[in-house]
Amino acid sequence: MNLSKKLPLLITVVLIGLSLFGVFEERAFQFVSEVYKKNLSFLALTTELKVIIAGISSIKIPFVDGITTDIGGTIGKIQHYLLLTNVISFLQVILISISKSWILKVGTVVLFGLSFLKNTKVLCSKLLLMTLALNPGLTLYSVAVQQISQEASIDFGDKYLEKLKTSVNAVKSEKSALMMQHASDITKINNGQKGIHILKRFRENIAYDFKKTKLDIKGEYANIRLLIREGGHEMTSKIFGFCSMILFTMILLPLGYALLIYILFNTLFKNNVMQLAVEAEGSLGKEPEKEIKATFKSKLANIFKSYKKEFHTIEDKVEHSVAFQKVKAEVGNVEGKVVSKVKSVANGEMDHLKSHIANEVSKIKSEVLGNVKSHITDEVSKIKGEVMGNVKSHITNEVSKIKGEVSSKIDHVKTNVIQDIDTVKTKVEATVSKIAKPGIATGNMKEEDSSNVLSI
Numbered sequence: 001m002n003l004s005k006k007l008p009l010l011i012t013v014v015l016i017g018l019s020l021f022g023v024f025e026e027r028a029f030q031f032v033s034e035v036y037k038k039n040l041s042f043l044a045l046t047t048e049l050k051v052i053i054a055g056i057s058s059i060k061i062p063f064v065d066g067i068t069t070d071i072g073g074t075i076g077k078i079q080h081y082l083l084l085t086n087v088i089s090f091l092q093v094i095l096i097s098i099s100k101s102w103i104l105k106v107g108t109v110v111l112f113g114l115s116f117l118k119n120t121k122v123l124c125s126k127l128l129l130m131t132l133a134l135n136p137g138l139t140l141y142s143v144a145v146q147q148i149s150q151e152a153s154i155d156f157g158d159k160y161l162e163k164l165k166t167s168v169n170a171v172k173s174e175k176s177a178l179m180m181q182h183a184s185d186i187t188k189i190n191n192g193q194k195g196i197h198i199l200k201r202f203r204e205n206i207a208y209d210f211k212k213t214k215l216d217i218k219g220e221y222a223n224i225r226l227l228i229r230e231g232g233h234e235m236t237s238k239i240f241g242f243c244s245m246i247l248f249t250m251i252l253l254p255l256g257y258a259l260l261i262y263i264l265f266n267t268l269f270k271n272n273v274m275q276l277a278v279e280a281e282g283s284l285g286k287e288p289e290k291e292i293k294a295t296f297k298s299k300l301a302n303i304f305k306s307y308k309k310e311f312h313t314i315e316d317k318v319e320h321s322v323a324f325q326k327v328k329a330e331v332g333n334v335e336g337k338v339v340s341k342v343k344s345v346a347n348g349e350m351d352h353l354k355s356h357i358a359n360e361v362s363k364i365k366s367e368v369l370g371n372v373k374s375h376i377t378d379e380v381s382k383i384k385g386e387v388m389g390n391v392k393s394h395i396t397n398e399v400s401k402i403k404g405e406v407s408s409k410i411d412h413v414k415t416n417v418i419q420d421i422d423t424v425k426t427k428v429e430a431t432v433s434k435i436a437k438p439g440i441a442t443g444n445m446k447e448e449d450s451s452n453v454l455s456i
Helices: 003-021 025-057 064-099 102-114 121-151 158-190 200-211 222-230 233-268 275-283 296-311 314-319 322-436 443-455
Strands: none
Touching: 003 102, 003 121, 025 064, 025 121, 025 158, 025 233, 064 121, 064 200, 064 222, 064 233, 102 121, 121 233, 158 222, 158 233, 200 222
């Protein structure tokens, strides 16, 4: 038997040996686990950062509010990407864990033995190919990716993960200090202090940061100001690069690997008989059922032709596959949970803000009503004094007028009375003189009477 006929059997035996002894299992599992943990850490940090940004945005600082809202939207897009890569890396961890099972290893050996039997060789050979593709195939693939990454100095987000942790912790502490300053400004305003502007210096520093061309931001709240100034662009580029690396190493390359296994499967079982089993029978001293015309080289050429043909239909097959649909549904569910959690936190912040605003409005309303009431009282007192003064002067003038009129009327009546008295006196004197002319003898008595009358 020449080398081309022995080579498939030798490769199968070597792969089964690697599967049984688990030479690269721990290394492969450690690699995919680290990638999965990094993805979870990025997702947790971005969620925490989004909550912090939502808290700053809830203060409703002019000019800053719109920027923080945009940053929150950017972080939301990053989280969607991280959710997808998290599901992918989790599936990779699950597959590696399954491949470490001794049940699978024992099953591989049993299938290898059954593939030499005439009645079970077709089915067992197919199952053997699938188990070898999982272990050690997937393990060897993961180790190869890790080795290539180390040789090419590819960073799977280690450096930026530590930087992001430090930044989030700093932003968290600065956010607490910012909230305390905001509460202090509100208290001063409630106590009636004038000229207090909420977080005035913070707003001025941010406005100045946007005027600078360099990102050399220093001073108080430097980390928050830096995050607002760059708008999350660095975080977006770094995390998107990390996620793209995961998609390439854990989706595109595994799809190519799966496609290669699929083509091998179809090629080796084209006539419903695995050539490996036939060759093995020949090596045991039995005549093959039919002569193998194709050499190993021609088979390899056919494999590459089939690979080229299947490559054009891979996108549709993957998109309509059950696994892809399940992953898509799982990503949607996880995304909904994260979004609902963030919304609940934001709603809590909004309720707290609404109650705080309501208290502030009621206090300002009471102060304004008190000021208006005192102002109205002063104005009424002034108007009352002016009206009373005007009424008093008017009454005085009217009394003076009436007094003058009464005095003039009294003088007129007095004059008339005096005139009437003079008239009566004149008439009496005339009467007396008439009476005195007839005789003087009547005399003394009449003179006395007339004198009495005159005296009257």
